[in-house]
Amino acid sequence: MDTRYTHIARRRVRGAVRPVAIAIIAIVAALAAAAWLLIVRPYQQQMQLDNGGVPAVTAVGKTPAEAAPANVQAMDVNQLLTEASKALKDQRYLAPAGNNAFEFYLRVLAKQPGxxxxxSALRETFPYAASDAEQAVNSRDFNEAQRQIDLLAKADPANYTLTILRSKLDAQRKLASQQQQQAEDQQKAAQLAVQKAATEKQEAAKQAEQQQAQLAAEQAKAKQQHTEQQQTAAQETAQPAPTAVAAAESSDAVLLKGANPNYPTAALRAGQSGWVVVGFTVTPEGRTSDVHVVDAQPRHVFDRAAMEAVSRYRFKPATHGGTAVAxxxxxxxxxxxxx
Structure with a gap:
């Protein structure tokens, strides 16, 4: 075979491969640049924001924004292009409102479509402007982020980046709403805990006050009964010796020693009051027997306590003809x- 044709064929193959390889390298480079602009760079900036730093800028850096022109409506195309060029130089792609490159370029297109x-400027700077909008989303400046996304949509409504930005904005809004709800729930729980503690403290103080009042009442009643008993004993001592006629007379039983009833625990806790009429027999020995309830209000609450107290009573028995009788x-x- 003639080797000349072989060499020619090889050269043709190499010539065909070079454009394909160049195209592949260009596509890979474009994808890498887009990934850096839309993923790596915003992620780095967000990490800096989370760590208390400031977002990174390009080597040139952003210069302080100039005041917005006062007569934007009256500007012609050349003047708007000049202002847009200044905004691009200062990297004011989407902000501040009314004084950014996108708004100036969109005014140019409104005056001179096409x-x-x-x-060209809107198309080339769209990725950088989208990065700024994503920063606004990540910083949770929702109103500003929405304004910037709407501005991007006016420049390129079909760009898929808008879908990503809107999804991120919606996710951040939902997350912020959830966090706010959690904070409110925690605040309500803390308030309820404080209120519960205050209520429990008031109830404890109230119960202590009731118990102290009950104890004071019981002490006063016991003191009164003791005084009555002393008076009775003194009267009996002061009485002259009974005459023969007096000995023959009858007398009723006289209480010598009373007893305080035990307040039922359940009634004391409930703050319940009442009374019991107890009937009983005083034996010739001065003790009580046949103790029973005649009437009570309320029924069956203080009956047992009243009967137990009467059972401990001691009397000077009644007499008839000088003899102790029941x-x-x-x-x-x-x-x-x-x-």
């Missing part, structure tokens, strides 16, 4: 919490 300078009596016993 202007090649404005169209007699029947009734005693009303009050139960009060002292309120």
């Amino acid at each position: 202007n090649p300078v404005a169209t 007699s029947t009596k009734q005693q009303k016993i009050e139960f009060s919490t002292g309120r």
Whole structure:
């Protein structure tokens, strides 16, 4: 075979491969640049924001924004292009409102549709402007982020980046709403805990006050009964010796020693009051027997306590013709919490 044809064929193959390889390298480079602008760079900036730093800028850096022109409406195309060029130089792609490159270029297109300078500039700077909008989303400046996304949509409504930005904005809004709700729930829980603690403290103080009042009432009643007993004993001592006629007369049973009833625990806790009329027999020995409830209010609450107290009573028995005899009596016993 003639080797000349072989060499020629190889050269043709190499010539065909070179454009394909160049195209592949260009596509890979474009994808890498886009990934850096839309993923790596915003992520780095967000990490700096989370760490308390400031977002990174290009080597040139952003210069302080100039005041917005006062007569934007009256500007012609050349003047708007000049202002847009200044904004690009200062990297004011989307902000501040009314004084940024995108708004100036969009005004140019409104005055002169299809202007090649404005169209090209919007297309080329779209990725950088989208990065600024993403920063606004990440910083949770929702109103500003929405304004910037709307401005990007006016420049290129079909750009898929808008879908990503809107999804991120919606996710950040939902996250912020959830965090706010969690904070409100925690605040409500703390308030309820404080209120519960205050209520429990008030209830404890109230119960302590009731118990103290009940104890004071019982002490006062015991003191009164003791005084009565002393008076009775003194009267009996002061009485002259009975004559023969007096000895033959009859007398009723006289209480010598009373007893305080035990306040039922359940009634004390409930702050319940009442009374019981107890009937009983005083034996010739001065003790009580056949103790029973005649009437009570409320029923079956203080009955047992009243009967137990009467069972401990001691009397000077009734006499008939000078002889001790059994007699029947009734005693009303009050139960009060002292309120």
